[in-house]
Amino acid sequence: MIYEDYYIFTPGPVKMSEEIMEVGAKQTPYFRNCEFSDVTFACEKGLLEMVNAPEGSKVIFLTASGTAGMESVVMNLLNKDDNALVVHGGGFGGRFVEICKTHDIVHTDFKVTNTNLSDIETLAPKENYSSLIVNAHETSVGHLYDLNAMGAYAKKNNLLYIVDAISMLVTDPLDMQESAIDVVIASSQKGLALPPGLTMVVLTPRALEKVQDVKSLYFNFKDYLNNGERGQTPYTPAVTIMLQLEARLAQIKRRGGVEQSIRSAKEIAEYFRENIKTLPLKAYTPFMPNAMTTLTPTDGKAAMDIVNDLEDKYKVMVCPNGGEQRDLIFRVSHMGDMTKAYTDVLIDALHDYYQVDRV
Amino acid sequence: MIYEDYYIFTPGPVKMSEEIMEVGAKQTPYFRNCEFSDVTFACEKGLLEMVNAPEGSKVIFLTASGTAGMESVVMNLLNKDDNALVVHGGGFGGRFVEICKTHDIVHTDFKVTNTNLSDIETLAPKENYSSLIVNAHETSVGHLYDLNAMGAYAKKNNLLYIVDAISMLVTDPLDMQESAIDVVIASSQKGLALPPGLTMVVLTPRALEKVQDVKSLYFNFKDYLNNGERGQTPYTPAVTIMLQLEARLAQIKRRGGVEQSIRSAKEIAEYFRENIKTLPLKAYTPFMPNAMTTLTPTDGKAAMDIVNDLEDKYKVMVCPNGGEQRDLIFRVSHMGDMTKAYTDVLIDALHDYYQVDRV
Known part of the structure; x- marks a missing residue:
């Protein structure tokens, strides 16, 4: 088994x-029965509560990676009459642009840098849009948008507001009713801290009305919604991950609810940032989430070298960036079952690496 | 946890x-590195060996259920110039027909009943086809086709021969070279006995040449093939199941290779069938695989009642059928980590149920 004794600070897994x-260590049970339907219903109820979805909302459980959640939402909810405003603040915003291109959805590639879009009203191109698509947290750079400001803008302009919350759910606040969000996309291996392989789409009644016929069996939301009525999916679900999700939602509730999870992530993120202040590393953006810290070396060291050295010398895994940002930034996740003690391992490693005494 | 103390004889999981x-009980490791690429390469190598794929074949690993494997093959390999002969011997053959319809692929819905198609040459409609699509084992009724006869027919007529082997791999023989198969679709939760969530597509060089551009990100084979060169996938893979697949392929090899697995499944299937001979149950078809036994009650009892009673009274789970076959047949799987001792639990339960002494 690879990496069993490594400390992981990568943003998924x-x-x-x-x-x-x-x-995860149990036999996979049979799932075409009432007992498994109850698992699905429990997962749906827990997720809807967690994001404060409006009455009548539904959850679609797809056995797939998060990208399938993103793509299937575009396929099932947008069509040739739409005009989508796609926020593109990094690799995952870019992926939504690719998805719109692939499915011939008219869209604007709304490129943004280092803004939380609290002033989206001013910044957005002045066209008539039918929908607004955003990755609440642009994981590729560690950047959180102002969901409320964007929701107000969407509401004012009557846009379908689609939010990919994959890497901020459970660590940063998300309230569908408060932010007037119509669709939330979530995934198993980020804040929910489960193995990868399950992606979930939350649809409000307003979004449910938009669900249309698609040229796809696997991504046919109507089929999932029909089967969902009896707590089932059209095709074999990721049974093990569904059971883990049920257990995880109960765990979050038992520990004090999602608010407590968010408080805990915030505390750990702040603890980490406070304790590396004397090192030659600076925050990449002022709009960082609790989910993650994105760091830029200030002493000319290449970010990728730091990533590799931390892995080789300290058995600590942080996350590199691709492309041109390869040497500019690296990312540290605070998602999952994190504690200050676990985070200390990375803080100490960084101090040792820089030969700076920890204060 | 549901059903932990049940005996499972369902065909997946x-x-x-x-x-x-x-x-499955380990932390999910980071996967965008060489260590995980090695896992992918090991899985690819093991699978190619297992199905005796011709030199130069490739495996695509999709985080999804088997249906996604079936649909993505049709999307990536067939187009408007094609004419597909789709063998439809049950629910899963019917699914291929639905997939062709959905993607506007010209096809013939070749309905068959109780034949292994060893005489496909005679039975098949006399049209000019470009491809032949079959579920090697039609799991919905427990029915195995003659892959060699169909391969000879495909070769003679120059058809692309696509085989869904999801529920017969590891328990029944499949040899891509011997049967002249171009594409094999496999899945994690059947004979491979892993949790559901991973589907794999084996493409021979001949099939690789047919891979075309598709209107899909998640099912874009070209993208998977490009990433596959370095042992990666375009989107987060089902990391845990990939690690379990690597372990399982090593386990099969260590136990004597896939031939031994097939011999073992055959032995257990025959043991089961031999030991229920005195009960009022008969084989549904003469073309049963080692993977499964399909039984029809001969005393007028409804199959669905037997399924429910076995579960309630003996904690033994066999598989019901849907639709009109609900009361006609039930299915018993011999896939996975099966032993005669484990199978005895079901044999004894059935004898007790019928109040017949076991001979």
Whole structure:
């Protein structure tokens, strides 16, 4: 087994709790029965509560990676009459642009840098749009948008507001009703801290009305919604991850609800940032989420070298960036079953690496 | 946790070995590195060997259920110039027909009943086809086709021969070279006895040449093939299941290769069939695989009642059929980590149920 004794601070997969891993060690049960339907219903109820979805909202469970969640939403909710404003603040915003291109959805590639879009009203191109698509947290650079400001803008202009919350759910606040969000896309291996392989789409009644016929079996939302009525999916679900999700939602509730998870992530993120202040590293953006810290070396060291050295010398895994940002930034996740003690391992490693005494 | 103390004889999920479940209990490692690429390469190599794929064949690993494997093959390999002969011997053959319809692929819905198609040359409609699509094992009724006869027919007529081997791999023989198969679709939760969530497509050089541009990000084979060169996937893979697949392929090899797995499944299937001979149950078809036994009650009992009673009274789960076959047949899987001792639990339950002494 690879990397069993490594400390992981990568933004997906993230550290899972013992309780969740134990569920992963069980036989996969049969799922075409009422007992498994109850699992699905429990997962749906827990997720809807977590994001404060309006009454009548539904969850679609897709056995797939998050990208399938993103693509299937565009396929099932947008068509040739649409004009989408796609926020493109990094690799994952760019992926939504690619998806719109692939499915011939008219769209504007709204490129932004270092803004939380609290002034989206001013910054957005002045066209008639039918929908607004954003990655709440642009994981590629570690950058959180102002969901409320964007929601107000969407509401004022009557846009369908689609939010990919894959890498901020459970660590940063998301409230569908407060932010007037119509669609939320979530995934198993980020803040939910489960193995990868399950992506979930939350649809409000307003979004449900938009669901149309698609040229796809696997991504046919109507089919999932029909089967969902009895707690089932059209095709074999990721049974193990669904059981882990049920356990995880119960765990979050038991520990004090999602608010407590968010507080905890915030505390750990701040603890980390406070404790590396004397090192030659600076925050890449002022709009960082609790989910992650994005750092730029200030002493000319290449970010990729730091990533490699941390892995080789300290068995600590942080996340490099691709492309031109390869040597400019690296990312540290605070998602998953994190504690200050676990985070200390990375803080100490960084101090040792720079030969700076920890204050 | 549901059904932990039940005996499972359902055809997916199937019984997993302790060794595989232990891998499921580990932290998910980071995967965008050479260590994980090695896992992917090992899985690819093991699978290609297992199906005796011709030199130069490639494997695509999709994080998804088997249906996504079936649909993506049709999307990536067939187009408007094609004419597909789709063998439809049950629910899964019917699914291929639906997929062709959805993607506007010209096709013939070749309905068959109780034949292994060893005489496909005689039975098939006399049209000019470009491809032949078949579920090697039609799991919905437990029915195995003659892959060699169909391969000879495909070769003679220059058809692209696409085989869904999802529920017969590892328990029944499949040899891509011997049967002249161009594409094999496999899935994690059947004979491979892993949790559901991973589907694999094996493409021979002949099939690779047919891979075209598609209107899909998630199912874009070209993208998977490009990333596959360095042992990666375009989107987050089902990391845990990939690690379990690596362990499972090593386990199969260590136990004597896939031939041994097939011999073992055959032995257990025959043991089961031999030991229920005195009960009022008969084989549904003469073309049963080693993977499964399909039974029809001969005493007028409804199959669905038997399924429910076995579960309630003996904690033994066999598989019901849907639709009109609900009361006609039930299915018993021999896939996964099966032993005669484990199978005895079901044999004894059936004898007790019928109040017949076991001979």
